[in-house]
Amino acid sequence: MKVSVIxxxxxxxxxxxxxxxxxxxxxxYEGSDKAGGGLRTDDFTEFDGRFDVCSAVHPMALASTFFRAFDLGSRIPFVQSDISFAHALPGRAAVAYQDLERTSSELGRTGPAWSAIMKPLLRQIDAVRAMSGLELRPHPSTVAGALALGVAAMGFSALRDEARALAAGxxxxxxxxFSSIAARFVGAVLAAEGHAAGWPIPVGGSGAIADALVKDIQAHGGRVELGRTVADLREVWSPGDTAMFDTGPRGFADIALNALPARYESALRSxxxxxxxxxxxFVLSGPIPWTDERLRDALTVHLGGWEREVSGAERAALRGAVPERPYVLLSQPTRRDRTRLPPGSTDEIVWAYAHVPNGSTEDAAERIIDRIESFAPGFRDLIVHRESRPAPFFAQxxxxxxxxxxxxxxVDVPQLLTRPTKSVRSWRTPIPGVYLCSAATPPGAGxxxxxxxxxxxLALARVGQGVPDLGPVARAD
Ligand SMILES: Cc1cc2nc3c(=O)[nH]c(=O)nc-3n(C[C@H](O)[C@H](O)[C@H](O)COP(=O)(O)OP(=O)(O)OC[C@H]3O[C@@H](n4cnc5c(N)ncnc54)[C@H](O)[C@@H]3O)c2cc1C
Known part of the structure; x- marks a missing residue:
């Protein structure tokens, strides 16, 4: 069968x-000059070093059903820290270690409540993974996974102080x-993985994951054409073929314009x-001088203060205002992976972003720097190079x-399980043999x-085939 993946x-x-x-x-077929989409590692402009343009930290890369079957962990090296993620607070931090007991003990009096939420998720981790990957089977484990996640998402409300801030981040x-039920489901899965597989980063950057996938495709006779933007379905698909679109719903609607029923097209466009x-x-001349020294070892740090402040910043962005003191997601990969810098360098690479309103053209760099500075006085003085990428950069x-x-x-309840259209098999389109497979379909981003x-x-089931073995032992090379 001829298969085109766009x-x-x-x-x-x-x-x-x-x-x-x-x-x-x-x-x-890939429109860009590199394969990988959100898996992209580039060289800095006018500086020796490599950085992740998009995704950096990979809680699901060792845990999802696909990547476990692909055995990604045996194909490329990952590194991680004892700390899966941490949340900077005024004068201190809340820290999620991979070790739940240690997490609970260092969270002090708020620790037992965190543990009480995490333990059932960890006991059911396979069911939680299946549920978060939307492998909905008529099996008790599906119910168990859904139940564990639902209880955790609701249970977050009972958290106080440090544990609540950790969850809000x-x-x-x-x-x-924090009040968003859909985002709480996402948060519960990510937090549970923090105590299960951890939050690893690939050595050399996220592009290494794309390279491993491309290598496997090529080893099995597939081709990857770069710089090839598909504008019309007929370029890549005829009746009887299969086409799989890793595109947004609106992009797909434009490409398949004349082949889609009006109602479906209108659902895609809405x-x-x-x-x-x-x-x-950033490139820094040394490690970030965190007030709470435990953060020096964390590969992922959330900055946003107490839960009310984090939620306030997210609400402001949803209302269309750039938050004065935004929630910032920060990664410091070179604390563990020195391959991203020239040999002998003592510099550090830092990746950080803040949420801003959709379509905003504002460069939040100064607000991000102020935010980091407030939890790590002296940060600004360490900056030797910086490159801003505001929202239009990603859209382009x-x-x-x-x-x-x-x-x-x-990410909200209507769009959590059934995106982009209200169907339990959202990957199917009304055109036989044509599928959607991007983050705009379940289970969403990441x-x-x-x-x-x-x-x-679904495409294989249509021709009576099941999913084949994906492990490295079956490779053709
Ligand atoms: C700044 C940033 C930080 C992130 N951090 C993380 C993180 O730490 N961890 C994590 O898990 N996730 C993270 N993400 C999210 C993650 O990268 C995405 O959810 C994920 O990449 C989505 O994968 P996808 O396969 O749906 O498509 P994408 O990665 O969006 O790739 C789609 C590809 O399709 C191509 N394309 C689109 N239309 C066409 C067309 N018509 N013809 C040809 N090609 C086309 C695009 O060029 C692109 O390469 C981050 C994303 C960004 C941008």
Whole structure:
């Protein structure tokens, strides 16, 4: 069967891996000059060093069903710290270690409540992973996973002080305030992985994940064509073929314009986007001088103060205002991975972004610097190089990041389980053999490959095939 995959983000590449492994004739068409979409590591302009343009930290890369079947952890090296993620607070921090007991003990009197929420999730981690990957089976484990996540999402309300701030920081990955039920589901999964697989980073940068996927596709006869933007369905698909679109709903509606029923097309066009990101990449002359020294070892730090402040910043962005004191997501990869800098360098690379309103053109760099400075006095003096990437940069880099929304669509209850249309098999389109597989389909944003895996599973079922073995032992090379 001829299979075209349009877009080479983690989901497109996952779909291509599965289809190539199943023996089909696969071509991936990518509009950009590099494969990987949100998996992209570039050289700094006018500075020696490499940085992650988009995704940096990978809680799902060792945990999702697709990546576990692909055995990504045995193909490329990852590093992580004892600390999965931390949340900077005035004069101190709340820290989530991979070790739950230590987390609870250092959270002090707020620790037992954190543990009480995490323990049931960890006991059911396989069911939680299946549920978060939307592997909905008529099986008790599906119910167990859904129940554990639901209880955790509700249980977050009972958290106080440090534990509540820790939870608010991880919930805000969904670009929403702490009250958002949909973002709480996202936060509960990410927090549980913090105590399960951890929050690792790939040695050399996220581009290494894309390279491993492309290598596998090519080893199984597939091709990846770069600099090839698909504008019309007929360029890549004829009846009887399969096409899998790792594109946003509106992008797909434009490409398949004349082949879509009006109602479906209108549903695609009414898909909603959320907060955008304004990002800065720094080179520092040394490690960030955190007030709480434990943060020196954390690869991921959330900055936003107490829960009310985090939620206030996220609400402001959703209302259309750039928050004065934004919630900032920060990664300091070179605390563990020195391959990103020239040998002998003592510099540090830092990746940080804040949420801003969708479509905002404002460069939040100064606000981000002020925010870091407030938890790490002296930070500003260490900056030797910086590159700003406001929301329009992301919108231009990748049409899926509409208005700079790096999650590829707003995270709320209506769009959590059934995106971009109200269907339990959102990966299918009304055109036989044509599928959507981007982060605008379940299970949404992040580097997990599961939307691609689901689309490929449906495409294979259509021709009576199951998902093949994806492990490295079956490789052709
Ligand atoms: C700044 C930033 C930070 C992030 N941090 C993290 C993180 O730390 N951890 C994490 O898990 N996730 C993170 N994410 C989110 C993650 O990168 C995305 O959720 C993920 O990449 C989505 O994957 P995807 O396969 O849906 O498509 P994408 O990665 O969006 O890739 C889609 C690809 O399709 C191509 N394309 C689109 N239309 C066409 C067309 N018509 N023809 C040809 N090609 C086309 C695009 O050029 C792009 O390469 C981050 C994203 C950004 C931008």
């Amino acid at each position: 877009g080479s983000g983690p989901n497109g590449l996952a779909a291509a891996v599965v289809m190539a492994r199943a023996g089909h004739d696969v071509t991936v 991880v919930v805000a990955h969904g670009a929403a305030p 898909y909603r986007y959320g907060n955008a990101a304004s990002k800065v990449d 880099l990748n049409p899926n990041f509409h208005g700079g929304d790096i999650l590829g669509g707003r 580097v997990h490959g599961m939307a691609g895996w689901h689309a490929a599973r």
